[in-house]
Amino acid sequence: MEQMTAPVEDPKRVAEFEARIARGETIEPKDWMPAKYRKQLIRQMSQHAHSEVVGMLPEGNWITRAPTLRRKMGLLAKVQDEAGHGLYIYCGTETLGVDRHELVQQLLAGTAKYSSIFNYPTITWADIGAIGWLVDGAAIVNQTMLAKASYGPYARAMVRICKEENFHKKQGFEIMTTLSAGTPGQHRMAQDALNRWWWPSLMMFGPHDKDSDNAAEMTKWGVKRKSNDDLRQRFVNLTVAQAKAINLEIPDPLLKYNEETENWDFGPIDWDEFWRVVKGDGPCNRERLAARNKAHDDGEWVRAASAAYAEKRAKKSEAA
Amino acid sequence: MSDSQGPLWEVFMQPGDAEPHAHVGSVHAYDAEQALQNARDVYGRRGEGINIWVVPSSAITASTPEDMGPFFDPGNDKAYRHPQFYKVPRGVRL
Numbered sequence: 001m002e003q004m005t006a007p008v009e010d011p012k013r014v015a016e017f018e019a020r021i022a023r024g025e026t027i028e029p030k031d032w033m034p035a036k037y038r039k040q041l042i043r044q045m046s047q048h049a050h051s052e053v054v055g056m057l058p059e060g061n062w063i064t065r066a067p068t069l070r071r072k073m074g075l076l077a078k079v080q081d082e083a084g085h086g087l088y089i090y091c092g093t094e095t096l097g098v099d100r101h102e103l104v105q106q107l108l109a110g111t112a113k114y115s116s117i118f119n120y121p122t123i124t125w126a127d128i129g130a131i132g133w134l135v136d137g138a139a140i141v142n143q144t145m146l147a148k149a150s151y152g153p154y155a156r157a158m159v160r161i162c163k164e165e166n167f168h169k170k171q172g173f174e175i176m177t178t179l180s181a182g183t184p185g186q187h188r189m190a191q192d193a194l195n196r197w198w199w200p201s202l203m204m205f206g207p208h209d210k211d212s213d214n215a216a217e218m219t220k221w222g223v224k225r226k227s228n229d230d231l232r233q234r235f236v237n238l239t240v241a242q243a244k245a246i247n248l249e250i251p252d253p254l255l256k257y258n259e260e261t262e263n264w265d266f267g268p269i270d271w272d273e274f275w276r277v278v279k280g281d282g283p284c285n286r287e288r289l290a291a292r293n294k295a296h297d298d299g300e301w302v303r304a305a306s307a308a309y310a311e312k313r314a315k316k317s318e319a320a
Numbered sequence: 321m322s323d324s325q326g327p328l329w330e331v332f333m334q335p336g337d338a339e340p341h342a343h344v345g346s347v348h349a350y351d352a353e354q355a356l357q358n359a360r361d362v363y364g365r366r367g368e369g370i371n372i373w374v375v376p377s378s379a380i381t382a383s384t385p386e387d388m389g390p391f392f393d394p395g396n397d398k399a400y401r402h403p404q405f406y407k408v409p410r411g412v413r414l
């Protein structure tokens with residue numbers, strides 16, 4: 001439950017902490033930090049880690065049906081990366097004094113959030129291309145900012161992740177390029193995937209900053225260095241030319257280059273849809289949680305066997 | 321313990337020949353052998369290193385940020401430990 005009153009912090013320490021942030025210093029796990037900074041980081045980092053883990057599910061759907069062996073190897077490697085990314089960020093979150101087990105339990109119980117984008121279905125192979133291109137592309141824009149976050153373990157995890165996600169994005173764009181230049185049916189499939197993933201990808205950056213509860217605090221403390229709207233605009237500006245290059249049309253009749261701002265202006269986002277999916281009523285929310293719980297339960301015997309084996313070996317070495 | 325995750329291990333990776341091991345993160349594992357395998361899978365999927373150390377996190381003793389000043393003080397105020405402290409006659413190359 002949310003605390004009604006914030007913990008009382010020593011104003012001198014808070015001032016010192018904020019001065020460190022202002023000087024661009026990096027906060028490390030054992031450094032003093034306000035309780036609220038710790039709490040907000042645990043929330044944001046664990047949600048981020050959960051997103052990586054749940055992100056494996058829509059793509060895992062196509063591993064057995066990838067059209068060629070080359071595509072299958074690439075997709076397997078990408079999904080394995082997502083598991084790795086989840087682990088990097090869980091490990092970063094644990095440096096704040098929280099147990100990974102506790103975070104995983106929150107995900108499984110449905111009390112933790114993860115990125116809403118993964119609550120949309122992957123109904124054709126082109127969706128795998130669209131996810132790599134748009135979803136990973138949007139994630140890179142966000143995570144490039146987070147690689148400069150004030151908390152060291154988070155920033156370092158982001159540096160690793162950004163490097164790896166460039167492969168994801170290129171893989172996705174190659175899939176889209178190939179389909180778009182293929183038969184008319186394949187081209188239609190690519191366009192359909194872009195139509196369905198475009199708006200949810202823009203929603204990934206979160207609500208307008210004025211509607212975002214946590215943005216101001218995270219900005220003040222140097223975790224968030226750019227606004228949701230600025231990041232979204234950057235993503236749109238980058239993506240327009242990419243779509244054009246592979247002969248696909250972004251599904252927004254209001255998309256127009258603004259000479260004055262040098263930005264691509266775009267149409268309104270359906271925030272009702274965004275909040276509906278965030279609150280649990282997206283196309284796949286229940287399916288994703290059920291799949292995650294099943295995978296966790298199915299793995300229980302492996303954890304039990306590993307623990308028993310480690311215990312047996314420890315006893316043996318004690319006896320010897 | 322049911323549904324356990326094993327203890328935490330810190331991972332140190334040697335990126336290449338003649339380079340020192342550096343901390344890259346941590347993993348959960350039930351024993352040292354599994355910690356090594358997990359560390360390889362999590363931190364070495366793309367040839368990031370040639371050697372890995374895993375150490376139980378609980379075995380690490382670290383200095384604390386609060387004591388940083390006094391703790392490192394003995395080394396901070398001794399200019400005479402640096403070559404710039406010493407004068408060399410003009411024109412001599414040492």
